[in-house]
Each structure stands twice: as structure tokens, then as C-alpha cells.
Amino acid sequence: GQQVMQIPQYQHVQEGEDFTTYCNSSTTLSNIQWYKQRPGGHPVFLIQLVKSGEVKKQKRLTFQFGEAKKNSSLHITATQTTDVGTYFCAGPGSTDSWGKLQFGAGTQVVVTP
């Protein structure tokens, strides 16, 4: 079945530095979503990408969907302590058109001041 993989699993970042986390799917995706889960909290929807090569920005966060629609990335510039958490990507199940998502294992981000 479809698999969604994220790398790295852990990311230690110095405050002020940039970093990128990657998401790869074994199949072509109709769309991809990113969620953020703060420590002790629940996942919160960040963004959805639909078009091949699409790039969207939210302040210091830049999301990109690959040309083949099988991979995506999240780039954070000038990391702040508020960026701490786990970032998940998720894509629709390959045979599903009803909103069921396959989540990656997430990238846990730790920010050191």
C-alpha cells in the first residue's frame, strides 16, 4: 500500500538557523497536507498543496510540492522557539477520495536558544 516517509525523524536547530524537512510518498498524490503538533498537544492543520510544483508561504514557513507530486518539503527560516513541535505530512490514501489520510511519522523539531 501507499507509504509516506519523512526525513529527518529528529531535527535539532539553533535558534535563528534555517532547516528543511522532507516528505516522500511511494505513490503520486492528489494533494499533500502539513500538520504541526506541539509537545503535549494535538495536530493542527497548516496547509494543503494541490498543484505540481506549488509553493506556498506562511511567514517564515515555505511549503513546496514536487513536480511529480510524490514529494514535499517544509523549510523554516530563522527558527524560533515557537517552532518547536512535530511536523507531519499527510496524503490521501491511494484508493480513497473521501478524506482518509496516510500520515508520515513526523519530524520532531527541537530548538536550542
Place this chain on the structure above:
Amino acid sequence: DGGITQSPKYLFRKEGQNVTLSCEQNLNHDAMYWYRQDPGQGLRLIYYSQIVNDFQKGDIAEGYSVSREKKESFPLTVTSAQKNPTAFYLCASSIGQSSYEQYFGPGTRLTVT
């Protein structure tokens, strides 16, 4: 965020007991989902429901049961047949067909001893 409530936040049970986790949403969403999250891991789908009185097994349904008698409610029962029930349980909802953005509840942390 918001619109989905889960109770209780923390739940402790003895091994061999069934326990039911509550999930209620006031977003008028058609689809609802139950996920299990283990420490340092992603979200695994237990059950999902696209419409009232209908639900389907997810990737790890064994030892769990659900019902969907009302649009706003999707309770999950963790039965004594579930071998490793201790986990963080998250309920989510989405508008339904063609919409994949999921809204999560605050979660219930279940500990079985």
C-alpha cells in the same frame, strides 16, 4: 482547532476492562476519524466514518469498536482484546468528500495497567 471535544483528557483502566472514549464535534462535518499515537510515532488510523450509521476499519482496527449513531458523535471503545491499549487517542473530523483538511480534538491519553 476547536469544535471537537474529547473526554476525558486522561483515563486509567485496569487490564481486561473495556473503555469508551468520547468524541463530539459541532462543525457539521460528515467524516470522522480515530487515530492512535504512540510516543515518538505518527498517527495510525483505527476507524473512520464517512456518514452516519456507516464506518470502516482503518489500519489497526483489531481490538477496537466504534459506532456512529449521530453525525456529531463517534465514540471509540477499546476492548480487552486490544493487546497494547496504552496510547494517545486522537479524534478528528473533516467536511467529507473532496476535502482532506482534518480538525483534531485535544486527545485522550489512556493508560492501562
